[in-house]
Amino acid sequence: MVNLFKQARWNEPVIFELSRQGRRGFVVQEVEGAVKESVGDVKTLLPEKMVRRSHAELPELSEVEVVRHFTRLSQMNYCVDLGLYPLGSCTMKYNPKIDDLLAHQPSLTQLHPYQDEKTIQGILEILYVLSRWLAEITGTFEVSLQPAAGAQGEFLGALIMRAFHNLNGTLSERTQLIVPDSAHGTNPASATMAGFDVVIVPSDQKGCLNIDALRNAVTEKTAGLMLTNPNTLGIFEENIEEIAEIVHEAGGLLYYDGANLNAILGKVRPGDMGFDIVHINIHKTFGTPHGGGGPGAGPVGVSQELERFLPIPRVVFDGTDYHLDYEKPHTIGKVKCFYGNVGVLLRAYAYILSLGAEGLRTAAEISVLNANYLVKKIAEIGAYDLPYDTKSVRKHECVFSAKRLRRETGVTALNVSKRLLDYGVHAPTAYFPMIVEEALMIEPTESFKKEELDRFVEAMRRVAEEAKATPETVLKAPMNTAVARLDEVKASHPKTMVLSWKMHQKRKEADH
């Protein structure tokens, strides 16, 4: 049922090594004679001291060589279209092809952001309607589509807290943002970027936010709390009403990290649970491709009270036409140029339109069903332990610990991850959340049928068996990927670090 796989091994040279003088992959259109005649010698158009003296050391290749090089590289890259990609909190679900096709229409790709409003009514309508849909899904009042990614959404959310307390004249006192110890790393990083001190609150024995610790942490210095619900253990924070009460009573705001929104679409809304600010990871929840790291999009929804702080411009509708509104005196300003990652947002529009209210709800339900199926099946293997509350259901993801496996066999969560690659499935997120030792964080999403989940479980089982019978197989893994286990220490060591081809050349020269 699950077989070892073999990834392509091209040993592809770095593109600079493929260069041969005089080759060209693309020829720029010749300038018309009349233009040249009118303007004269191009050399006279630049000031002498600013002319580039020698060519940039770019490689020279023909078109077909460029295509072959990058195609070979692509064959050495695992992707969600090949199979399960169960990175916890990353929500690697299927990216519908129709959404890509629509995003490549010239009526979008060739659109300039500063065009006259009369010429961009179609795209403004899409953005306006999408922001209304996201407000409905999250239970918020108004949504900004501007942030380029979830982390930028968090930064914006923290800036909105800042603006809120500033307007109330309490910013100088409210300097602390509370973050649970199970939070995504972006939470404390975003809070710090927005000028707050981070206060960490531990989880309780069930894996939820420790209410007593929260009560102790909340003071007149509290600006707010950043929370993921369901949290990174996949557990729903049942005490959310109390949490919201504690934070609000202390004068703080409640921030919802949307990384785990997929589990609750159409079931329960962050706004209804008392969250004031919500960010959404479009590239997770709404099925847009992650592109090997980005681009994503990180819209932010807020309550009515906070609407005035959203970045400019806002897309507004006057009943007939759509406009870009820059007149918002309390706005925090801008977090990037223009309006957001529109190419990504259009795909989300197509995704929501395709699934509809019923489809989104079903997606959430199946993602939770799949995660709980994995909880049961992986627990049955007997080698991996489910920390915290073993009885309560998980939501979209679950976290297992390989601590016992490590003690018994010397095989770590990292080794398990690497060996899974040999079976042609991607590894879970390892060593996160940090509150679980030897953590393996698994999020299947709704996109995989039972057969594919069983394949993953079988791979997990085989790795556990190997760990006991032939641990060296697991410790040496991976063997079937494009390269064997990489030396990551060497990669980051100041003496051996190579961050560009230029650095590589310099090191080579120095060695000779």
Add this chain to the structure above:
Amino acid sequence: MKELGIESIDELYLDVPEQFKLKRRLDLPSTKSESEVKRHIESLLAKNATNQSMPVFLGAGCWPHYVPAVIGSIIQRTELQTSYTPYQPEISQGMLQLLFEYQSLICELTGMDVANSSLYDWASALGEAARMVTRLTGRKEILVPQIIHPERYATLRTYIEPAGIQAEKIGYEEDTGLLNLETLENKVSEKTAAVYVENPSYLGFIETQGEEVAKIAHDHGALFIVGVDPVSLGVLKPPGDYGADIVIGEGQPLGNNMNFGGPLLGIFACSGEMGMIRQLPGRVVGLTSTEDGMDRGFCMVLQAREQHIRRHKATSNICSNESLCAVASAVYLALLGPVGLRDLGETILLRSHYVMRRLSEIKGLKTPIFKSSHFKEFTVNFGGLEVHEVHSRLLERNVHGGKDISQEFPEFGETGLYCVTEAHSKRDIDRLVEALEEVLGERGS
């Protein structure tokens, strides 16, 4: 469900407090077939008018350039498009090598040693650069040119305000637009973390005083940041050659479509000192070998700078970046090569200057307003005629003029910022010239 021994999915949501459960259907459209979705979205997009139906002369941070067909075919390869951040390097070598190549190509282009694998856009890269120089110098002031993209400046403000960093604007020479070095000398001090210039500037002219600015900054212990439009670097001197410590810029012109202003591609490069490298924001890919030393390979490096390890002490909160846009740019630079990039720069120079020559012949119109060399973008002053009026009349003639900057820079009067690239044909240009002749001619009659 049988395996889990449950009768209904709702049993998996029993932990959600009853009062919060959504008891109704979300107020969204109902499920649609693929063909309905396609028809609906295509009909909405058809309401847009693009440069396919009218020549558009807008730039200002997002520029129309020809995107070779090869790029679409590579970035739409599902192996690249539907992969996540390469956390498991052994199974993600394709993306990692590609990003290493992107970083290396950016280094060659800008004349720097190290580049990261992308930030969101030029504007947020400026914000990150300002925060980085503050960490490096312990100083909390950055000097920027008065002639700067207003949205880029607004983004800078957003990024630095919480860190208590001040941005001060430095004036320009009235006739050339170039940075006023005297003002700079007066403002720069032991509080200055960095001096920032853009090349070409927001208004299209070339800042020729890079070396002088670098010297002034360095003499005061400050760093020098240069923002670039990278397509200019086939013909323009790379900032590394005139003393830049950090180079940022907008990578969109390198093989990425405009997409109504996003996604964009934030370029971020710096010199190779370890101190600088340790403070870099964003992901960086490095070349290494397999543990047995037999093969070459690539992986993300210096992750101890990043949020998932360092948390609140990270150099930035950035996680998702613009990797696939960086891939497009790597393919673009590989296709063009050094000669192609120079040809492209010369083509843009010739075409944009051709437009300036032709427009200068029209009575009542002044272009450019500065006595400086320009690349790709230039100012057009309409004298007594209001820019928005000119704009409307051009639009009636199915020509989209440049950006109205009369509000941003009232001191330049009724002025627009026009952009001409290799993507504008001579026919497009002639249409603009004819239309403006008509519009300006109407004024006299």
